[in-house]
Amino acid sequence: MFKTLSTAALQSAIAVLCAVATPAGATPDMQALAEKSGCFSCHSMQNKLVGPGFAEVAAKYKGDSEAPAKLARKIREGGKGSWGRIPMPPHSNLKEAEAQQLANWVLGAG
Ligand code: HEC
Incomplete structure (x- = not known):
């Protein structure tokens, strides 16, 4: 009984880890940029x-x-209020084109 349970727990832990490592719908380039950023x-x-x-x-x-x-x-300037009180910090190191690509990529993630 205990053994069955712990195997199930392990399997779900592995599933979670895999989901984190390979987000669904991510194109490799944008994912790399998002990781780097x-x-x-x-x-x-x-x-x-x-x-x-x-x-x-x-x-x-x-x-x-208007969302993109x-x-x-x-993404570039940061801000808060759309999702709660925690602000997103600015990412002014990103080029405008990169921020636009990331926005389009995020919008395609659903
Ligand atoms: C320090 C934490 C943090 C980091 C790093 C961060 N974000 Fe955010 N992000 C947030 C929070 C908090 C919000 C919610 C802001 C709000 O409520 O308006 C948010 C919101 C967003 C939104 C939705 C904005 C809206 O107005 O609905 C997008 C898109 C987004 N982030 C993309 C990114 C991208 C792309 C990066 C990497 C370049 C990034 N975020 C890095 C914390 C972060």
């Missing part, structure tokens, strides 16, 4: 960590034609 210290693809999961962001802005520009600006 430190996005995953506060975001995961699906669920809220410090900031919203990228799939949650994609769902929230579905059909919003708005999110690109927020």
Whole structure:
């Protein structure tokens, strides 16, 4: 009995680890840029960590034609209030084009 339980626990732990290592729907280049830029210290693809999961962001802005520009600006300049009181810090080291690509990528994550 105990043995069965611990195997199940181990399997779910492995499943979680795999989900973190290979986020669904990520294109390799954008994922690398997001990793390099430190996005995953506060975001995961699906669920809220410090900031919203990228799939949650994609769902929230579905059909919003202003979302790509708005999110690109927020990625570069930081901001708060859309998801709660914790602010996202600015990433002014990113080029405008990179922030735009990341915004488009996040919006495609849902
Ligand atoms: C220090 C933690 C932290 C880091 C690092 C971080 N974020 Fe965020 N992010 C947040 C928080 C907190 C929010 C929610 C802000 C709000 O409520 O408006 C957020 C919100 C967002 C949103 C949604 C914005 C909105 O207005 O709905 C996007 C898109 C996003 N982050 C992308 C990124 C990308 C891309 C990176 C890497 C370049 C990144 N984040 C790095 C904490 C972080």
